[in-house]
Amino acid sequence: MSQPIIEPIEKYGLSKRSRRRTLFSKIGVVGCGNEGSAIATIALLNGIEVVFLEPTEEKIANAFTRIERKLNKRIQNWGLTENEKKIALSRVQGTTKYKDFTGCDFVIEAVRYDDQTGERHVEERKEVFLQLEKVLSPQAIIASNVSTVVITELASELQYKERCIGLHFLSNVPGSNIIEIVRGLYTSDETYEKICQFARLINHQYVAVAESAGLVSIRLFLIELNEACEMLMEGISNVEDIDKVLTVGFGHRLGVFRTADQMGIEKIVKLMENLYQEYGNQKYKPSPVLLRLSRAKHFGVKKGKGFYEYDESGNILK
Amino acid sequence: MKILVLNCGSSSVKYRLLDLENNKVLGSGGVEKIGMKGSFLKHIRQDHQTVILEGEVLEHQTAIEYILGVLTSAKHGCIKSLEEIDAVGHRVVHGAEKFNSSVLITNEVIKKIEECIDIAPLHNPPNLAGISAISELLPTVPQVAVFDTAFHQTMPEYAFMYPIPYSLYTKYGIRRYGFHGTSHRYVSHRACEFLNMDYNRTKIITVHLGNGASITAIENGKSIDTSMGFTPLEGLMMGTRSGDVDLGIATFLMEKEMIGPSALSTLFNKHSGVLGVSGISSDMRDIETAIANGNERAKLALDMYEYRIKKYIGAYVASLNGVDLIVFTGGVGENQAGTRQNIMKGLTYLGVEIDEEANASARGKEALISSAGSKVKVAVIPTDEEFMIASDTMEIINEMKKQ
Numbered sequence: 001m002s003q004p005i006i007e008p009i010e011k012y013g014l015s016k017r018s019r020r021r022t023l024f025s026k027i028g029v030v031g032c033g034n035e036g037s038a039i040a041t042i043a044l045l046n047g048i049e050v051v052f053l054e055p056t057e058e059k060i061a062n063a064f065t066r067i068e069r070k071l072n073k074r075i076q077n078w079g080l081t082e083n084e085k086k087i088a089l090s091r092v093q094g095t096t097k098y099k100d101f102t103g104c105d106f107v108i109e110a111v112r113y114d115d116q117t118g119e120r121h122v123e124e125r126k127e128v129f130l131q132l133e134k135v136l137s138p139q140a141i142i143a144s145n146v147s148t149v150v151i152t153e154l155a156s157e158l159q160y161k162e163r164c165i166g167l168h169f170l171s172n173v174p175g176s177n178i179i180e181i182v183r184g185l186y187t188s189d190e191t192y193e194k195i196c197q198f199a200r201l202i203n204h205q206y207v208a209v210a211e212s213a214g215l216v217s218i219r220l221f222l223i224e225l226n227e228a229c230e231m232l233m234e235g236i237s238n239v240e241d242i243d244k245v246l247t248v249g250f251g252h253r254l255g256v257f258r259t260a261d262q263m264g265i266e267k268i269v270k271l272m273e274n275l276y277q278e279y280g281n282q283k284y285k286p287s288p289v290l291l292r293l294s295r296a297k298h299f300g301v302k303k304g305k306g307f308y309e310y311d312e313s314g315n316i317l318k
Numbered sequence: 319m320k321i322l323v324l325n326c327g328s329s330s331v332k333y334r335l336l337d338l339e340n341n342k343v344l345g346s347g348g349v350e351k352i353g354m355k356g357s358f359l360k361h362i363r364q365d366h367q368t369v370i371l372e373g374e375v376l377e378h379q380t381a382i383e384y385i386l387g388v389l390t391s392a393k394h395g396c397i398k399s400l401e402e403i404d405a406v407g408h409r410v411v412h413g414a415e416k417f418n419s420s421v422l423i424t425n426e427v428i429k430k431i432e433e434c435i436d437i438a439p440l441h442n443p444p445n446l447a448g449i450s451a452i453s454e455l456l457p458t459v460p461q462v463a464v465f466d467t468a469f470h471q472t473m474p475e476y477a478f479m480y481p482i483p484y485s486l487y488t489k490y491g492i493r494r495y496g497f498h499g500t501s502h503r504y505v506s507h508r509a510c511e512f513l514n515m516d517y518n519r520t521k522i523i524t525v526h527l528g529n530g531a532s533i534t535a536i537e538n539g540k541s542i543d544t545s546m547g548f549t550p551l552e553g554l555m556m557g558t559r560s561g562d563v564d565l566g567i568a569t570f571l572m573e574k575e576m577i578g579p580s581a582l583s584t585l586f587n588k589h590s591g592v593l594g595v596s597g598i599s600s601d602m603r604d605i606e607t608a609i610a611n612g613n614e615r616a617k618l619a620l621d622m623y624e625y626r627i628k629k630y631i632g633a634y635v636a637s638l639n640g641v642d643l644i645v646f647t648g649g650v651g652e653n654q655a656g657t658r659q660n661i662m663k664g665l666t667y668l669g670v671e672i673d674e675e676a677n678a679s680a681r682g683k684e685a686l687i688s689s690a691g692s693k694v695k696v697a698v699i700p701t702d703e704e705f706m707i708a709s710d711t712m713e714i715i716n717e718m719k720k721q
């Protein structure tokens with residue numbers, strides 16, 4: 001058998017016209033921590049190419065490990081094959097440079113929470129938006145993974161403000177295929193429509209929520225958590241039993257305390273303080289139980305201790 | 319008449335350009351990894367030279383554009399201009415109850431195919447993408463849709479219904495549709511031609527063993543039962559699909575392993591079958607190698623695979639009240655003499671008598687593998703769905719011209 005002839009394909013096109021790119025064939029993620037890598041993984045699994053940015057090569061390597069761990073978990077649960085994992089990983093690229101986002105039609109900022117303070121600095125995120133505007137085309141969407149009032153502020157210094165939008169993935173709840181889409185004051189209808197299309201592309205349901213502290217998901221969750229902590233203090237029930245009522249009784253996936261441990265207690269305290277500040281209502285004030293855990297640095301799964309105790313792979317120790 | 323046959327999958331487009339009157343393949347090949355990194359077009363010229371064209375192919379429309387570009391190129395092509403293409407035949411996976419034969423594609427037909435998306439969410443959309451690409455690129459060329467399910471539309475109601483609440487049939491169209499119809503139709507026809515039997519007066523069991531596997535009972539030219547059902551998961555054990563299992567396993571696992579519907583579907587479709595049991599591979603050649611090396615799980619996988627085929631043949635002999643002809647096809651059916659032999663050894667009660675030599679030497683070519691004295695004829699017929707699609711297309715175009 002003779003050797004195959006190998007040539008580039010381009011000259012065999014029928015017309016010279018530039019090829020139509022499918023929208024969202026390549027997206028970017030800034031910050032590939034827990035939430036960033038969850039978003040990247042979802043996109044990869046739906047056939048989208050992903051470029052993610054981290055400040056150092058070491059952090060890039062860590063992000064790859066996180067993505068791979070997420071994929072492995074899917075294989076363990078029968079939801080993915082080795083081969084599909086390989087294909088997914090072939091679609092992802094890590095970088096330290098913004099210019100590698102060139103050609104993306106959508107980039108989402110998911111800068112992680114500060115390890116010490118549990119905050120995401122607005123100034124840092126503004127800088128991300130400005131950097132993104134330099135390398136992206138004016139039509140490209142710039143999004144932020146948000147649960148607080150911030151998208152309008154992040155957009156305010158950009159030249160093309162109408163392309164900014166907030167998204168909230170419930171990445172701490174496994175299998176929760178829903179996105180809260182947050183329109184800022186500047187967000188155009190076109191941007192919103194495109195994001196709805198993106199959500200469908202990654203097989204997620206979506207709801208539109210007005211820019212507000214905590215949106216629907218976080219606001220409801222925090223109130224529930226605060227009330228559950230109240231019950232602990234009153235001695236009405238214990239951690240396991242309260243989660244049992246929620247999981248068995250109401251069909252919640254994890255229960256309120258386990259979800260809190262997944263999210264990180266320090267983040268939760270910050271979010272509550274933010275809501276308390278925004279709404280001024282006592283009910284958002286973090287419960288002393290949460291403050292106590294936070295001060296002890298019992299942040300949850302990642303510290304091996306929160307409401308529950310965990311082993312290294314995040315399983316509850318009995 | 320030159321006919322282009324297209325088979326659009328979720329990330330691939332396979333094609334073949336045939337000159338039917340002169341019975342020649344002018345060019346064939348496929349585009350793989352559409353929308354992914356490393357996409358390429360592999361073209362096989364008439365002189366059998368392989369040409370690989372590498373580059374970005376983001377969607378089906380672009381893939382088809384490149385296919386047409388290669389076919390008309392001076393360097394590797396086989397036609398001078400696109401006008402030489404008289405018609406395009408498309409493989410369409412699911413025609414539900416709306417189509418019982420191949421049809422000329424019209425706006426109304428497209429609408430009906432779209433309506434089938436609900437029950438074939440993975441397959442029909444790329445088929446439709448291929449149709450719309452051709453409508454745009456070759457607007458005057460007639461197109462024909464050939465359905466995987468159409469041949470089985472002759473199944474009687476008692477064979478296609480599931481014993482579950484009838485309302486689910488009326489509400490969602492849950493019933494057995496069967497797949498691989500084009501292949502079963504082609505090989506059964508071809509076997510009768512090859513053996514000089516009357517297609518319309520013969521009881522045939524066709525055994526299609528490829529990546530997917532299905533088996534069909536054909537009486538007097540009509541499919542009366544087939545092993546695949548509402549989805550291609552039912553029936554025989556396959557490379558990575560389980561085939562028939564107790565549904566109780568699904569509900570049991572959902573609870574035990576805390577998994578949802580999509581993981582469950584991956585488990586039965588991709589982690590099961592020969593791969594799942596052997597833990598080695600879904601490819602029968604790898605399994606045979608492993609067995610030769612003494613691997614017991616590989617042996618078990620093969621035993622199960624063959625046993626389940628034999629069991630289905632037995633069931634269909636009963637459905638047909640006898641059988642005159644058994645036909646093997648598909649990658650495994652055409653090439654694995656050992657598997658064919660093991661299956662036939664268990665059918666001696668029917669009067670099947672194997673010609674061991676003929677069986678051993680039949681690899682990927684048409685052959686009679688039963689002995690002269692065998693009460694039931696057994697044949698190997700390599701499947702050729704593209705030819706069937708092209709020939710249906712020609713028939714419909716000729717019909718159209720007459721009117």
